[in-house]
Amino acid sequence: MHFATKFCSIFGILLLACNVAFAATTQQNTPTTKKTYKSPEDITRLLQDAQKMRPSIIKYGPIVDLGKKLASWNQTLKQKTGLILGFSHTPLWQYASSSSARQFAGAGDFDFYGQWHIFNTSKTNPGSIGFELENRHHLASITPIELSKQIGAFWPTASIYNAQPLALIQLWWEQYLFDKHLMFRLGKIDQTDFFDANEFQTSELFYFNSALADNPAIAFPANGLGGIVELNLAKFYLTAGFGDVKADKTELTTSTFANDHEFFEAVELGLNLRKNAFGPDNYHITLWHTDDQTSPNKPSGYGFTVSAQHGLNQYLIPFARFAYSAKQILALKELFSGGIVINHPFNSKVSVLGFGAAYGIPNANVRSQYIAESFYRIQVTPNIQVTPDVQLIFNPLRSNVNNPVLVAGLRTRIYL
Secondary structure, eight states: OOHHHHHHHHHHHHHHHHHHHHHHHHSSOOOOOOOOOOOOHHHHHHHHTTTOOOOOOOOHHHHHHHHHHHHHHHHHHHHHHHHEEEEEEEEEEEOOTTTTOOOEEEEEEEHHHHHEEEEEETTOOEEEEEEEEEEEEEESSHHHHHHHHHOOOSOOSSOOSEEEEEEEEEEEEEEEEETEEEEEEEEEEOOOGTTTTTOOOTTTSSSSSSSHHOOOTTTOOOOOOEEEEEEETTTTEEEEEEETTTTTTOOOOOHHHHHHHOEEEEEEEEEEEOOOSSSSEEEEEEEEEEBBBBBBBBEEEEEEEEEEOSSSSSEEEEEEEEEEETTTSOOOOOOOEEEEEEEEGGTTTTTEEEEEEHHHHHSSOOEEEEEEEEEEEEEEETTTTEEEEEEEEEEESSSOOOEEEEEEEEEEEEOO
């Protein structure tokens, strides 16, 4: 599709959303506050999460005091300037039972991020700038991404843990309008923050395996130039977005966006209901499409995802998802995944327990792969989490191994 046509279509969606949002607000007798639905890895949510003082095993000591002082300093900075900062360092190690691979892998993920509220900071329609710097580094001779390839796994056993130089991976402007019924974000953005997100779809907080912490059946582009517009009405939301399908996450460039006009586009219709222990009960359907690509040549593709998470109570939150990808743009054709997360298991207020499973059908005529995973996250201090994890990989697609491969892992997260 020609760039001008795409731009006009997106601009038309924005105008329609503005009209609907304006009509909705004019019919309200009293102001209401609407919130967009974003991934737990979105910058705004990471900053909010860091401010929570969770119950922990260690309640006192110099590490706890340092965390409190930094949190207090951050709040003072926000009150005086509108700027709030955060950082996290998340090392992860994995060991695989496969005899055909180097069995031990490790990598770390360092993130420094912030949000500067510039306009209407005390009102319901704030405007802000968000940014994120990221570095990923080796903690062993190979990374978990490389280990996944060595054991022949169809998708990564830990989705983001590879090597990457320090880079500015997000830089955007976000604006709310019409009493937060409408939101748009423009700049270098992460499409996964808005499309097919659920409370457990994050590589740093819950599951390790990409089939549960990510969605390998959507052809998401790397972080790059693009835009998001989201309309919130009562319990429903409608999100539309586009991004440069050739973007390089580690570079801040406009060349492929401006010259090639090859995009990833997505739209999502969702419903948020009552709040469970981690976030709202959420149900959504996501449709996506990618353009034909040149240099290198890649065909266009499209697909959809249906997802649901529903808290049975404040302790048991099951979730499920089905994803479909057409036209062989991805190796994965269908993905079934789901599980249950238990808040405060064994009457422990400092831990979270999760069980999950996934089944993937490839586009090629080869055997399918399925996995099972369990993790147990422990809050050591208010700002340090430790998560042991175990996975079983059945029928690793890119391997001749018939026996299940056991992958044991350990993740530590330090955040402020």
